[in-house]
Amino acid sequence: MSKSEYRATDHGEVVARPGLRISWAWLFPILAALAAGWLFWSDWKSQGPEIEIEFAAAPGIEPGKTSLIYRGVVAGTVKSVLLDEKLQKVVVSVRLKAFASELAREGTLFWIDQPVIGLGRTSGIESLIQGNSLKARIGSGPPARHFIGSEVVPLSQLEEPGLILTLRSVAAPFLDRGSPVYYRGVIIGAVRGKALDANHKPVLSIMVEKQFADLVSNNSRFWSLPAAAVKLGAGTLQIDLGGLKSLLLGAVTMDCFGEPGAAAKQGDEFDLCANEFAARVGGSPIHVTFAEGFGLSPGITELRYLGIPVGLVESVAADLSTGKIDATVRLAAGYESLRGDGASFTLVRPRVTLEGISGIETLIAGIYIDCVPGDASRPADRFIGRNSTEAMAQEKGFTVSLHAKEIPTIEKGSPVLLRGIIVGTVRDKTFDKDNEPSLTVVIRREFAGTLTANAKFWRVPATSVAAGPGVLNVEVSSIQTLWKGGVEFDVFGAPGEAAKEGAQFELFANERSARAGSPPIHIEFLNGQGLLAGQTQLRYLGIPVGIVEDVKPIEGKVLVTARLDSGYDMLRRKGSGFSLVRPRISLQGVSGLETLVSGVYIECTPGAQGPLADRFCGVSPQTAEDEAAQRTGFEIVIQTPSTGIDVDAPVLYRGVQVGKILRKVLAADGASVGLIASIDRQHASLLRDNTQFWEAGGVRASLGFLGIKVQTGSLKSLALGGIEFSTPSGKNPGERIKPGHVFTLGAAPPKGWMK
Amino acid sequence: MTDTARLQWAQAMVVTGIVLYVPANVLPVMTMSIVGTVEPLTVLGGVEELYDSGLWPMAAVVFLASIVVPFLKLVSLSWILFMHGKPVLQRQRSTLRRIVHSIGSWSMVDVFLLAILAAVGQLGALAGVKAEPGGFFFAAVLVCSLMAAEFYKPRMIWQTNSEQTP
Secondary structure: OOHHHHHHHOOOOOOOOHHHOOOHHHHHHHHHHHHHHHHHHHHHHOEEEEEEEEEOOOOOOOOOOOEEEEOOEEEEEEEEEEEOOOOOOEEEEEEEEHHHHHHOEOOOEEEEEOOEEEOOEEEOOHHHHHOOEEEEEOOOOOEOOEEEOEOOOOOOOOOOOOEEEEEEOOOOOOOOOOOEEEEOOEEEEEEEEEEEOOOOOEEEEEEEOHHHHHHOEOOOEEEEEOOEEEEEEOOEEEEEEOOHHHHHHOEEEEEOOOOOOOEOOOOOEEEEEOOHHHHHOOOOEEEEEEOOOOOOOOOOOEEEEOOEEEEEEEEEEEEOOOOEEEEEEEEOOOOHHHHEEOOEEEEEOOEEEOOEEEOOHHHHHOOEEEEEOOEEEEEOOEEEEEEHHHHHHHHOOEEEEEEOOOOOOOOOOOEEEEOOEEEEEEEEEEEOOOOOEEEEEEEOHHHHHHOEOOOEEEEEOOEEEEEEOOEEEEEEOOHHHHHHOEEEEEOOOOOOOEOOOOOEEEEEOOHHHHHOOOOOEEEEEOOOOOOOOOOOEEEEOOEEEEEEEEEEEEOOEEEEEEEEOOOOHHHHEOOOEEEEEOOEEEOOEEEOOOHHHHOOEEEEEOOOOOOEOOEEEEEOHHHHHHHHHHHHEEEEEEEEOOOOOOOOOEEEEOOEEEEEEEEEEEOOOOOOEEEEEEEEHHHHHHOEOOOEEEEOOOEEEEEEOOEEEEEEOOHHHHHHOOEEEEOOOOOOOOOEOOOOOEEEEEOOOOOOOOO | OOHHHHHHHHHHHHHHHHHHHHHHHHOOOEEEEEOOEEEEEOHHHHHHHHHHOOOHHHHHHHHHHHHHHHHHHHHHHHHHHHOOEOOOOHHHHHHHHHHHHHHHOOOOHHHHHHHHHHHHOOEOOOEEEEEOHHHHHHHHHHHHHHHHHHHOOHHHHHOEOHHHOO
16 A cells, blocks of 8 residues: 555544543652652661670660660660570660761770669669660770670760779778769769779779869879768867768779879779878888887878878788888878988877876877987988887986885886976886885986985875874875875985986885984884884874884884984983873873874883983883882772772872772782772872771762762762772871881771861 | 543552552551650551550451551552453442442541541650651552542443543
């Protein structure tokens, strides 16, 4: 078929092609596809890289749900949680968001945020509700895809710590992970953990926040702040409480004393000191040797200079070869000059002596070492230390020894007094070579001049009671001597030459015997009742003039050794009388009543001019009086078959006592009783051979018309009975009689005797 | 509007619906945050969740209503439109279209449910429901299938290519 043919026959045909017109409706699928495509594309674009994190355990991590949170923002989602082949680890795959793809770097720390509720620290509370989440802290290394997750929640969650340091410590019991690190009260970091090093010493790892890292220099000092510190000092009670956080966790404090050095480097090691003072002490060590080290504790015992802590004992070790204690002491910076040659180190302990109480602060604060600097131009590092008693002995050593038969009440540390002032101390109480107790007494240097060779020492009793009629004197020397007693000395009279070191003195029992410095005298008594060595006094006209030093029986008698005070030499003369005065109560009178309280004493009567003697014969009171009576009286004998009249009964003349019955003896044949009466000499002339004696004692009553007449003699004669006599007066008195004349005792008075 | 235009619109809507069906099922339709846990839920994820929690009848219902039914609707509509003009199985097509049209009025239930959840489920910090783009796509799929069914009139089933030339 040709074209023309076609044309010829073709007359056109209307062809409807309605399906070919494309409707606007087809825009919709295109739009939809674009929208969906854009959505998927943006979703894909918002996804960052996928990373894997290994954990030992991944509690609460769920794929598809758990988010990775970085600074509180969701930075990714966990895609899968798988175990590795050996079932030893959990591998968590996290699809990071695009903006967080920087997290996929080495050094980024991932951890599972778990709720931690503990003392002082509570974190991750939100995960209680939301479930655990993954958290991240960005690192700074090159890009990475595989990470090892941290098993613990890091202490600084936002930034890498500036510094991680190691603190060596002797012990850090209360510090633990999370304990804050303070610098002048500001928390600059925290304790990351503690562990033991190769030497089994505790080591703390601490981290310091980045912004504070430059505060730490290589000479920074660290010390632990206990949760609460109680300091008890003289007059102060100080309780230091840190913040609540440090109260619960303890804390580490850092500071830099002096010029800060170079900046600390990552991983530097420091010492953790026990307290601030220990931290401040950073000087060079010195070695001090002590004889014993009781109470010396490393890290606690301080070295003090004029009471100010200037150093600290670092270590204490016993040297077995020398048997001494070697203490290493570290001086505080700035006190290096104390270590000069010749410096002395004294261990100060609490000392309670009667000179005073010293070192009382050490009761609470512990002992310390007192330091007296030496020659600063010649530094040394080895010193011999001593304890405080040695120091005292060395410094105050004027030593004398005292001897006595017995030394009660005085102990080591008892004071030595001079006129009431403490001038020394009893350092030792021992036996001397003769097995007698002796005291070693140290007189302080400044008082050494007061001790002369002729000084006398005596014991000061705790209390003395001096009592006399109407006087009761309780003497308490002082509270010090009340406690231990003491030794007092004095020079009576002119001081002699100064005593020599180590001189020996006698210790007297009391001041009186010390004063009684003359040579002893010896007095014999028949009866020593009431005589006390060291107490019984010698009196002259009632005044004490000496003291009995010793009483001992010799050959049936009592030998009293006594000392007279100086100045009473007339009592030492031959012929001096010594009589024992005892209390005597009789109807004739009361005598020596004062001896009831003060004890017996020896009354002295000076002898006539004559040579001095040292041996006397004492008289007891009875014999003394009797002798007096014998010396002065006129003795007669009155015979009677029997009588109630007793010795000492008065002999009366017209009611006046003119004598008394001395003795009452039985006649040799036993048929009668003889009363030996002594009549005073001045009344002897009343006695005549015709004198009549009768019994005056008793009561006579006569009954009359007008009543009863009772007649008694004196009260004395009523008790003892009495003898009355009358001599017929008138023109022919009888002959005078001689002593020893014998009269007969009549029963009743003769008639008319009153005439 | 001519039948040709109607047909084209219907076809375009079905294609749009098929295109949107993908993001509607891949993207989360909503995020539920219950006491801090933020959980994005896709439709299939929701079914899975229901099934996992033991509510399998519920899961089945949701699965049918939200995944199977829209899918079947799109498939049936595609088939109906593909068969347009062919003089076969016209009765079956008519029945199928009627069915699709009638269940179309229920197909938005999911979207309503989402709307109600998003509106009611605002319990402050404790819980919240937020509609996500997936929901929008899901609704768009349904709208597309509805519109396709609407554009394609039942009588058009009975048209054949030969009759198409008036």
